[in-house]
Amino acid sequence: MIEIQDIHKAFGPKEILRGVNLSIPKGESMVIIGGSGTGKSVTLKCILGLVHPDKGKILVDGKDVEKQDREEFLSRFGMLFQGGALFDSLHVWENVAFRLLRGKLKRPKKEAREIAIEKLRRVGLTPDVADQYPAELSGGMQKRVGLARAIAAEPEIIFFDEPTTGLDPIMSGVINDLIREIVVEMGATAMTITHDMTSVRAIADKVAMLHGGKIRWTGPVSELDTCGDPYVHQFVSGSAEGPIEAVR
């Protein structure tokens, strides 16, 4: 259970978040939508403690995230960063198995490598990429390596920042199914940011729309088309006309 309570965050004069409230029950898949630059990635980073909110509280299982043993806390999380954020000095398999090669989850190298290759297979990558460096892969392949790394240690809570951006439609479908599987099979709690409406419908239990620094609307994915909120309607239909200004 993740509870975000009245989070504010400004970078210099730019107020990005102005009182975000959201709660994600355990084992649910929440998808966050919203325009570019509205602070979706910043919200995820606030939960992980990578960005410190100016005001507000975030509770995970009832405990304040700022007042916990960081390592212990973060070992429950997996995160796919928007830009992949792969370590370019390490081989692909060492990236995927990063958590399994050190710290509390450390296991023999051979076993870690096997798990890494298995996770790579799940995101549609062949074993031969395991021994390449991230810089040798295409953007979409890097994204999938990042995804494999996020799920490698089978975390309880997983964040995906635009998992299907830059992937072809078939691969997007594979990744959508994978995320759904992780939530259903592993019982993980997932938060996904995406701009891809097909993904939203495939992945989400619930959807939240971030706009103007606040959660504009949240509800079950089944109500996405019928909620009657003009902002959500404009976003879902992708029209240039509506309350959200498209500066031209």
Place this chain on the structure above:
Amino acid sequence: MGLLSPIAALGRNVLSALAWVGRLSIFAAGTVRHIFTPPWYPREIWHALLTIGWLSLPVVGMTAIFTGAALALQIYDGSARFSAEAVVPQIVAIGMVRELGPVLGGLMVAARVASSVAAEIGTMKVTEQIDALVTLSTNPMKYLTAPRVLAATLSMPALVAVGDVIGIMGGYLVATQRLGFNAATYITNTVNILSFDDVFSGLVKGAVFGFLIALMGCYQGMQSGRGAQGVGKATKTAVVAASVLILASNYLLTEVFFSA
């Protein structure tokens, strides 16, 4: 208001300089703590020893040999004015071991290592790799900073020692080949003049410079602004700050060792 504004500007600069020193000190203290507390990352330390220490050998060696050679020529020419040419071996030895070996070696390593460390860590910062490390339950101070600072602190004295030997050899070559010194006497004079303190002080300087170099590289990298421009600025600041800190601490250390 108009009259006071230069003073206000001065005050602001002094305050921001003090704030910088404060932040750097906290960073340095944290680094030292992480060096001495587990977990350690042997692979990272080994890699840092290789890239910071071993691969700096050519640069340090080249610097030392040419400096030693030029020093011998200068001392010969200068001491000829009062017919004291015989002091060349002694002065070359003391000059290299106490001052030029550590300082010039340190500056060259600063150019090589502070820049590459700052650029590497800065790039990791702007591409969210540092954030990724944190989310993978790995402390970037332990995984990135501690190994580099430890490796630089350990390998700089070794580099200085090698530089001392090569620098003295540069002086020896010029003195015996060009200036007509007797080879055996030159070596005897060199060995006789050098005391333990001379060599030891140079090695301590090396360790301090190594610490400062890697510390500045890591600190500026971690503080890097966004984008390629941020990394460029971090790299530049790291090299400049490391160089200035080397020269300033060299003066302080020389006071400590030799002013008594």
